Amino acid sequence: MSRLSRVLTEATAAARSFLRRRTAVFFTFFFPVILVVIFGALVRTQPTGGGLFAEPAGYYIPGYLAVVVLFTPLSRVGSEIARHRDGGRFEKLATTPLSRAEWLFAHTLVNVAIIGAASLLILGLVLAVTDATLVVSPALAALPAFVALAVALFCGLGAVLGALADSQDGVIAASNTVALPLLFLSETFVPPALLPDWFLPAVAASPLTYFARGTRAIVHEPGAWVGDLAVLAALAAGFLALGAYAVPRTD
């Protein structure tokens, strides 16, 4: 059995398990939709005013996408690890040929597929219910790569959180603690101009910043995005490696 076959076997089981949890599927897609409706359609942006949501509607497209590429992998992979640990599944898998890296890669593939679909939904919804417009260019083809790499990155981080937390409750609490600051302090919804200068290095240290910058350069303000993609790819590789190492093998 090849490595690819093992990964596909694990991914198939993971996808089936997820798709048969109807509430999980519903809220995976419903949560970002609510955000788009509240902030995009009800609050609306005020380009001539000040404060939050003062940028053109298109500025916030990366933010809406960031909601799903950040929250969903963190909580899903973290919870899955807690569930596996509680159910003795890692103990079982440790005696099979499936490696920890293969396990994480398989679950990352499932998350990329799920979140890719959710991102597509959000993008369509943002364009439909807000004034946002999409810059159509060949660079748009790189948007899926940004989504996939960001999902992989946060799957790796989710694996670390899942390994460190001792329960599913702990995973959720840890995921929220990590994700909320990242979401709002990574050039997604809050422009750097609204932040104090001393905090900007922290913004630059956030992996999500490179997702936001790169995708914004593609969908809203055409500009250079290859560098952001490269940083994101490097970070994704690093976090996946860290996550694979963190996935429990023994008790």
Next chain:
Amino acid sequence: MNETAAASASASADDVTEEDVSVVVGEGVRRSYGDVVALDGVDVVVEPGEVFGLIGPNGAGKTTLVRALTGTTDAEGTIRVFGSPPDAVDPQRIGLLPQSFDPPERLTARELVGYYGGLYEDARDPEAVLGDVGMTDDADAWYETLSGGQKRRTCVATAIVNDPDLLFLDEPTTGIDPAGRRSIHRLIERLAADGTTVFLTSHAMDEVERLADRVALLRDGAVVAVGAPADLIAEHGGDPRLEVELGGSKPDDADLDGVRGALAGIEAEATADCPAVESTADGLRVLGVRPEGIGAVVDALGSAGVEFESLTWAEPSLEDVYLRLTGEEYSPRAGGTALGDSEEGEGR
């Protein structure tokens, strides 16, 4: 470990001239969780094709030993499986049913067996495996909707789907009804007959006594006895006994004196030795009675004027070994009246 057990376990280890001929070799296996010592220098050897039973009270270290031998926990000491450290063994050769195992609950039994089989280079046909554990008819039900016994049988199926050479079964029949248990027993016997080495932990003494070629008894993280079930029973099981359930009120002292006097006349060959008599909640227990001596005991009871409702004869079992060596033995003598020579009775 007591001297007898230590000698037995050491002899088992020393008898193996080449380590790699034994499927499992553990020497001085030790595992601690903080201040709690789960395994305290366990020696264990499992030979090819053997069904090796591991028994012991809750918390004795059975599951920790299984984890140590499968490489799913770190342990001190020397562990060799097929001559290699556990984490270096070809996973194709190992099958594991963890004690606490809850696979993805929204996969069907068929999908679960296919899933775990799909992780191996070479796996058995899932349909055949489901048939082996009696799950063919319920194979399309989600795991979460199965009964406890069906779940456990499905889990057993995931442990044998790769046709392992060494199968670790940590309490495989927990929660399974008698018919299901028998199907698992037959499966284990069939696997053993085909050459699979089975490492079995269980709280069901009858199961271990029936299936295991050798048994190790673990207590407080140490092996206190190891050997063939029959040998352990002969050495530690105590005497056969005859339970006498009396009708009406319990016998008074005069009755008991009469019984004692009558039993004194029982031929020695009809009993293991001079029989000891204990009072129990329901009547009497006569220790050391062989089947051919039951009639003599009945005669003795009759001559003493003691009427009884039923007689139950039992020979010592692995459960008696377990109770005696774990210190959990129920001792009616503590609260009852010994009518025979209690010291001789204890010594047998």
